[in-house]
Amino acid sequence: MTPAEKPAPASSPDRRFPRGVYAHGTEPDARFSLANERTFLAWIRTSLALMAGGLALEAFSVPIDETLRIVAAGALLALGLAAAVQAWLGWMRSERAMREERPLAPPAIGPVLVVGLIAVMIALAVGLATR
Amino acid sequence: MSELFDAGMQPERTLLAWRRTCLAIGVGGAAAARYGGTVVGVPAVVAGLLGLALAGAAYLFAARRYRRAHRHLVDRGVLAHDGLPLALLAGALVALAIAGFVTLPGLAQG
Numbered sequence: 001m002t003p004a005e006k007p008a009p010a011s012s013p014d015r016r017f018p019r020g021v022y023a024h025g026t027e028p029d030a031r032f033s034l035a036n037e038r039t040f041l042a043w044i045r046t047s048l049a050l051m052a053g054g055l056a057l058e059a060f061s062v063p064i065d066e067t068l069r070i071v072a073a074g075a076l077l078a079l080g081l082a083a084a085v086q087a088w089l090g091w092m093r094s095e096r097a098m099r100e101e102r103p104l105a106p107p108a109i110g111p112v113l114v115v116g117l118i119a120v121m122i123a124l125a126v127g128l129a130t131r
Numbered sequence: 132m133s134e135l136f137d138a139g140m141q142p143e144r145t146l147l148a149w150r151r152t153c154l155a156i157g158v159g160g161a162a163a164a165r166y167g168g169t170v171v172g173v174p175a176v177v178a179g180l181l182g183l184a185l186a187g188a189a190y191l192f193a194a195r196r197y198r199r200a201h202r203h204l205v206d207r208g209v210l211a212h213d214g215l216p217l218a219l220l221a222g223a224l225v226a227l228a229i230a231g232f233v234t235l236p237g238l239a240q241g
Binding site for chain 1: 136137139141142144145148149151152155156159166167170171200204208209210212213214215217218220221224225227228231232234235236238239240
Protein backbone atom coordinates (compact mmCIF):
# COMPACT_ATOMS: atom_id res chain seq x y z
CA MET A 1 0.00 0.00 0.00
CA THR A 2 1.45 3.36 -0.99
CA PRO A 3 1.32 6.34 1.36
CA ALA A 4 -1.34 7.91 -0.86
CA GLU A 5 -3.69 5.00 -0.25
CA LYS A 6 -3.30 4.90 3.49
CA PRO A 7 -6.03 6.59 5.45
CA ALA A 8 -4.28 9.25 7.44
CA PRO A 9 -4.93 9.13 11.16
CA ALA A 10 -5.71 12.55 12.55
CA SER A 11 -2.28 12.77 14.14
CA SER A 12 -0.11 12.03 11.07
CA PRO A 13 0.21 14.41 8.11
CA ASP A 14 -2.13 13.76 5.20
CA ARG A 15 -0.02 13.40 2.03
CA ARG A 16 -2.75 12.64 -0.47
CA PHE A 17 -2.96 14.40 -3.84
CA PRO A 18 -3.93 17.20 -4.45
CA ARG A 19 -2.35 19.18 -1.63
CA GLY A 20 -4.71 22.08 -2.35
CA VAL A 21 -7.47 19.83 -0.97
CA TYR A 22 -6.00 17.48 1.58
CA ALA A 23 -3.65 19.99 3.25
CA HIS A 24 -6.71 21.80 4.58
CA GLY A 25 -9.42 21.12 7.13
CA THR A 26 -10.58 17.76 8.45
CA GLU A 27 -11.99 14.62 6.87
CA PRO A 28 -15.67 15.19 5.91
CA ASP A 29 -18.44 12.60 6.10
CA ALA A 30 -17.37 9.84 3.69
CA ARG A 31 -20.81 9.87 2.05
CA PHE A 32 -20.34 13.52 1.02
CA SER A 33 -16.95 12.75 -0.52
CA LEU A 34 -18.51 9.88 -2.47
CA ALA A 35 -21.33 12.14 -3.68
CA ASN A 36 -18.70 14.68 -4.77
CA GLU A 37 -16.91 11.94 -6.72
CA ARG A 38 -20.15 10.99 -8.50
CA THR A 39 -20.70 14.64 -9.43
CA PHE A 40 -17.18 14.67 -10.89
CA LEU A 41 -18.01 11.57 -12.94
CA ALA A 42 -21.29 13.11 -14.13
CA TRP A 43 -19.32 16.11 -15.44
CA ILE A 44 -16.88 13.73 -17.14
CA ARG A 45 -19.76 12.02 -18.96
CA THR A 46 -21.23 15.42 -19.86
CA SER A 47 -17.88 16.42 -21.30
CA LEU A 48 -17.66 13.17 -23.32
CA ALA A 49 -21.17 13.65 -24.70
CA LEU A 50 -20.48 17.27 -25.74
CA MET A 51 -17.21 16.39 -27.45
CA ALA A 52 -18.65 13.33 -29.16
CA GLY A 53 -21.50 15.49 -30.45
CA GLY A 54 -19.11 18.09 -31.82
CA LEU A 55 -16.88 15.53 -33.53
CA ALA A 56 -19.90 13.65 -34.93
CA LEU A 57 -21.26 16.83 -36.57
CA GLU A 58 -18.15 17.05 -38.73
CA ALA A 59 -17.31 13.36 -39.05
CA PHE A 60 -20.75 12.54 -40.46
CA SER A 61 -20.85 15.77 -42.49
CA VAL A 62 -24.28 16.75 -41.21
CA PRO A 63 -25.89 18.44 -44.25
CA ILE A 64 -25.93 22.11 -43.21
CA ASP A 65 -23.86 25.16 -44.17
CA GLU A 66 -20.21 24.16 -43.69
CA THR A 67 -19.15 27.32 -41.87
CA LEU A 68 -22.09 27.08 -39.49
CA ARG A 69 -21.36 23.40 -38.92
CA ILE A 70 -17.68 23.78 -38.06
CA VAL A 71 -18.46 26.71 -35.74
CA ALA A 72 -21.11 24.60 -33.96
CA ALA A 73 -18.71 21.63 -33.77
CA GLY A 74 -15.96 23.86 -32.38
CA ALA A 75 -18.36 25.31 -29.83
CA LEU A 76 -19.40 21.84 -28.66
CA LEU A 77 -15.74 20.81 -28.35
CA ALA A 78 -15.02 23.97 -26.36
CA LEU A 79 -18.00 23.30 -24.06
CA GLY A 80 -16.77 19.71 -23.63
CA LEU A 81 -13.34 21.01 -22.69
CA ALA A 82 -14.93 23.42 -20.21
CA ALA A 83 -16.97 20.56 -18.70
CA ALA A 84 -13.80 18.48 -18.19
CA VAL A 85 -12.10 21.43 -16.48
CA GLN A 86 -15.25 22.00 -14.40
CA ALA A 87 -15.20 18.31 -13.40
CA TRP A 88 -11.76 18.63 -11.85
CA LEU A 89 -11.90 22.19 -10.46
CA GLY A 90 -15.42 21.66 -9.14
CA TRP A 91 -14.42 18.44 -7.41
CA MET A 92 -11.41 20.15 -5.80
CA ARG A 93 -13.41 23.20 -4.75
CA SER A 94 -16.23 21.13 -3.23
CA GLU A 95 -13.93 18.70 -1.46
CA ARG A 96 -11.96 21.54 0.08
CA ALA A 97 -15.11 23.43 1.07
CA MET A 98 -16.47 20.31 2.78
CA ARG A 99 -13.17 19.81 4.61
CA GLU A 100 -13.35 23.39 5.87
CA GLU A 101 -17.09 23.16 6.57
CA ARG A 102 -17.83 26.00 4.20
CA PRO A 103 -20.88 26.16 1.88
CA LEU A 104 -20.48 24.63 -1.59
CA ALA A 105 -20.14 26.88 -4.63
CA PRO A 106 -22.38 26.27 -7.65
CA PRO A 107 -20.71 24.98 -10.85
CA ALA A 108 -18.73 27.88 -12.30
CA ILE A 109 -19.44 27.01 -15.95
CA GLY A 110 -23.20 26.55 -15.45
CA PRO A 111 -24.29 29.79 -17.22
CA VAL A 112 -21.67 29.38 -19.99
CA LEU A 113 -22.85 25.83 -20.65
CA VAL A 114 -26.53 26.78 -20.78
CA VAL A 115 -26.03 29.80 -23.05
CA GLY A 116 -23.53 27.95 -25.24
CA LEU A 117 -25.78 24.91 -25.70
CA ILE A 118 -28.81 27.06 -26.55
CA ALA A 119 -26.71 28.99 -29.10
CA VAL A 120 -25.48 25.74 -30.69
CA MET A 121 -28.99 24.29 -30.86
CA ILE A 122 -30.36 27.49 -32.47
CA ALA A 123 -27.48 27.47 -34.97
CA LEU A 124 -28.16 23.82 -35.89
CA ALA A 125 -31.90 24.46 -36.19
CA VAL A 126 -31.28 27.46 -38.46
CA GLY A 127 -28.79 25.43 -40.48
CA LEU A 128 -31.24 22.57 -41.00
CA ALA A 129 -34.11 24.95 -41.84
CA THR A 130 -32.16 26.94 -44.45
CA ARG A 131 -30.13 24.27 -46.22
CA MET B 132 -17.77 -7.93 2.12
CA SER B 133 -21.31 -8.67 3.26
CA GLU B 134 -21.56 -5.89 5.81
CA LEU B 135 -22.98 -2.65 4.41
CA PHE B 136 -21.29 0.58 5.49
CA ASP B 137 -24.13 2.91 4.57
CA ALA B 138 -27.84 2.23 4.16
CA GLY B 139 -27.82 4.83 1.38
CA MET B 140 -25.30 2.60 -0.47
CA GLN B 141 -23.05 5.53 -1.32
CA PRO B 142 -19.97 3.40 -2.12
CA GLU B 143 -22.04 1.10 -4.34
CA ARG B 144 -23.64 4.02 -6.18
CA THR B 145 -20.21 5.52 -6.72
CA LEU B 146 -18.98 2.22 -8.16
CA LEU B 147 -21.93 2.22 -10.58
CA ALA B 148 -21.17 5.84 -11.54
CA TRP B 149 -17.62 4.76 -12.43
CA ARG B 150 -19.02 1.85 -14.43
CA ARG B 151 -21.32 3.97 -16.56
CA THR B 152 -18.47 6.40 -17.12
CA CYS B 153 -16.33 3.47 -18.30
CA LEU B 154 -19.17 2.37 -20.56
CA ALA B 155 -19.36 5.84 -22.13
CA ILE B 156 -15.60 5.95 -22.70
CA GLY B 157 -15.59 2.39 -24.07
CA VAL B 158 -18.48 3.00 -26.49
CA GLY B 159 -16.82 6.20 -27.71
CA GLY B 160 -13.51 4.40 -28.14
CA ALA B 161 -15.10 1.47 -29.95
CA ALA B 162 -16.96 3.82 -32.30
CA ALA B 163 -13.77 5.74 -33.06
CA ALA B 164 -11.81 2.52 -33.64
CA ARG B 165 -14.51 1.05 -35.89
CA TYR B 166 -15.55 4.12 -37.92
CA GLY B 167 -12.70 6.59 -37.37
CA GLY B 168 -10.45 4.84 -39.85
CA THR B 169 -12.53 5.74 -42.89
CA VAL B 170 -13.07 9.34 -41.78
CA VAL B 171 -9.80 10.40 -40.19
CA GLY B 172 -7.41 7.48 -40.67
CA VAL B 173 -5.02 5.60 -38.43
CA PRO B 174 -4.81 8.25 -35.64
CA ALA B 175 -8.54 7.92 -34.95
CA VAL B 176 -8.26 4.13 -34.74
CA VAL B 177 -5.30 4.46 -32.35
CA ALA B 178 -7.23 7.00 -30.25
CA GLY B 179 -10.24 4.66 -30.22
CA LEU B 180 -8.15 1.72 -29.05
CA LEU B 181 -6.59 3.97 -26.39
CA GLY B 182 -10.10 4.88 -25.28
CA LEU B 183 -11.06 1.21 -25.04
CA ALA B 184 -7.92 0.49 -23.01
CA LEU B 185 -8.67 3.45 -20.74
CA ALA B 186 -12.23 2.20 -20.20
CA GLY B 187 -10.98 -1.28 -19.28
CA ALA B 188 -8.30 0.05 -16.95
CA ALA B 189 -10.74 2.44 -15.29
CA TYR B 190 -13.24 -0.39 -14.79
CA LEU B 191 -10.67 -2.53 -12.97
CA PHE B 192 -9.39 0.46 -11.05
CA ALA B 193 -12.94 1.39 -9.95
CA ALA B 194 -13.54 -2.14 -8.66
CA ARG B 195 -10.34 -1.92 -6.61
CA ARG B 196 -11.20 1.58 -5.38
CA TYR B 197 -14.63 0.33 -4.28
CA ARG B 198 -13.19 -2.67 -2.41
CA ARG B 199 -10.69 -0.45 -0.62
CA ALA B 200 -13.32 2.16 0.24
CA HIS B 201 -15.65 -0.53 1.55
CA ARG B 202 -12.95 -2.10 3.68
CA HIS B 203 -11.75 1.19 5.14
CA LEU B 204 -15.27 2.41 5.81
CA VAL B 205 -16.37 -0.78 7.53
CA ASP B 206 -13.14 -1.09 9.52
CA ARG B 207 -12.46 2.53 10.38
CA GLY B 208 -15.28 4.70 9.05
CA VAL B 209 -12.75 6.70 6.99
CA LEU B 210 -12.43 6.99 3.23
CA ALA B 211 -8.87 6.56 1.93
CA HIS B 212 -9.46 8.10 -1.51
CA ASP B 213 -7.19 10.58 -3.18
CA GLY B 214 -7.69 12.78 -6.23
CA LEU B 215 -4.99 11.50 -8.58
CA PRO B 216 -7.16 9.15 -10.70
CA LEU B 217 -9.74 11.91 -11.05
CA ALA B 218 -7.06 14.31 -12.26
CA LEU B 219 -5.81 11.71 -14.77
CA LEU B 220 -9.32 11.12 -16.12
CA ALA B 221 -10.05 14.84 -16.48
CA GLY B 222 -6.62 15.24 -18.11
CA ALA B 223 -7.43 12.50 -20.63
CA LEU B 224 -10.57 14.38 -21.66
CA VAL B 225 -8.61 17.64 -22.01
CA ALA B 226 -6.20 15.74 -24.30
CA LEU B 227 -9.20 14.43 -26.29
CA ALA B 228 -10.51 17.99 -26.66
CA ILE B 229 -7.13 19.19 -27.95
CA ALA B 230 -6.95 16.26 -30.39
CA GLY B 231 -10.50 17.13 -31.48
CA PHE B 232 -9.58 20.76 -32.19
CA VAL B 233 -6.54 19.62 -34.22
CA THR B 234 -8.51 17.13 -36.36
CA LEU B 235 -11.74 19.13 -36.67
CA PRO B 236 -10.83 21.21 -39.78
CA GLY B 237 -10.04 18.09 -41.84
CA LEU B 238 -12.80 15.90 -40.48
CA ALA B 239 -15.64 16.55 -42.93
CA GLN B 240 -15.86 14.16 -45.89
CA GLY B 241 -15.93 15.54 -49.41
